[in-house]
Amino acid sequence: MKTMMFMGLVLGAFVIASCASSGNPLVQPDIEGVFAYRVGQIEVFMLVEAERDGNTGILIGADQELLSRYIPTDGFKHTANAFLVKTNGQNILIDAGTGAGGIIVDKIKRLGVEPEQVNAVLITHLHGDHFGGLQRDGAAIFPNAKIYLAASELEFFTQTNVNQGAVAALAAYENNVVTFTPDEPGTSLTEIFTGIYPIAAFGHTPGHTLYLIQNQNDRLLIIGDLLHVALVQFAHPEISATFDVDPVEAAVIRRQILEYAAQNKIPLGGMHIVYPGIGTVETEGEGLKFTPVK
Ligand SMILES: [Zn+2]
Numbered sequence: 001m002k003t004m005m006f007m008g009l010v011l012g013a014f015v016i017a018s019c020a021s022s023g024n025p026l027v028q029p030d031i032e033g034v035f036a037y038r039v040g041q042i043e044v045f046m047l048v049e050a051e052r053d054g055n056t057g058i059l060i061g062a063d064q065e066l067l068s069r070y071i072p073t074d075g076f077k078h079t080a081n082a083f084l085v086k087t088n089g090q091n092i093l094i095d096a097g098t099g100a101g102g103i104i105v106d107k108i109k110r111l112g113v114e115p116e117q118v119n120a121v122l123i124t125h126l127h128g129d130h131f132g133g134l135q136r137d138g139a140a141i142f143p144n145a146k147i148y149l150a151a152s153e154l155e156f157f158t159q160t161n162v163n164q165g166a167v168a169a170l171a172a173y174e175n176n177v178v179t180f181t182p183d184e185p186g187t188s189l190t191e192i193f194t195g196i197y198p199i200a201a202f203g204h205t206p207g208h209t210l211y212l213i214q215n216q217n218d219r220l221l222i223i224g225d226l227l228h229v230a231l232v233q234f235a236h237p238e239i240s241a242t243f244d245v246d247p248v249e250a251a252v253i254r255r256q257i258l259e260y261a262a263q264n265k266i267p268l269g270g271m272h273i274v275y276p277g278i279g280t281v282e283t284e285g286e287g288l289k290f291t292p293v294k
Helices: 064-070 100-110 128-134 151-160 164-171 247-263
Strands: 008-010 034-039 042-053 077-087 090-094 120-122 146-150 177-180 188-190 196-200 209-215 218-222 278-284 287-292
Touching: 034 209, 034 218, 042 100, 042 209, 077 100, 077 128, 077 209, 090 100, 100 128, 128 164, 146 151, 146 196, 151 164, 151 177, 188 196, 247 278, 247 287
Parallel strands: 090 120, 120 146, 146 177
Antiparallel strands: 008 188, 034 042, 042 077, 077 090, 196 209, 209 218, 278 287
């Protein structure tokens, strides 16, 4: 393990600029389940790994009356996404999906990036739909990549509440696992790659980390598993999911981050937000309203 050195940057000093749907579309690649988005000079590709029927049974304390206001009678889709970020000549993945079917690898290849050309994988947290794509049969899928994750996440899933899958995934990268302590939202942020800043959002897991992408006057916040059922949890950030290790803490940070993004007009990208997986958020009533980019 290595510990990182960094330079601080004050989030509050960022120039606040609206960059939502209007200014940032890239030419869309003709690849199903891939959405291209530009953050200044940085190219971001949302990669859908899998889409299936959604399940509101994971929402804690959401009764039928509430659900009926948000969930269409014919159901809704749940997705699992990862993101590819091209910044300053580096190819960086944020999460690696489950690995099923080699879908994420296939998508990055079609975007011109071979697995050997991935320089880093930034992990939001150590659940299988986020790290599963790191290794197969003990071999690293991205053999030249360093794996970045919060120290508290590594400790929890490799020592406190051991997840053998996570242990195996990290073991495949041996000394190329880098831990860091993500900064609290609203404080001085540390840049780990050009234009990429980890932010602590503990609750879903003890080291759950968001990644702010910032370049020129544009920003995009990758929110990992800050929420799982967008149709309900944007409007009701107080509702957590059974997957949240600490549902109370998860609800507090969910509202804090979503309100911060709304106030500062920071678009969001999520691992469980259906295609295009990226959108803007604004306050509405007691909650938030999410609008996908076009
Ligand atoms: Zn997840």
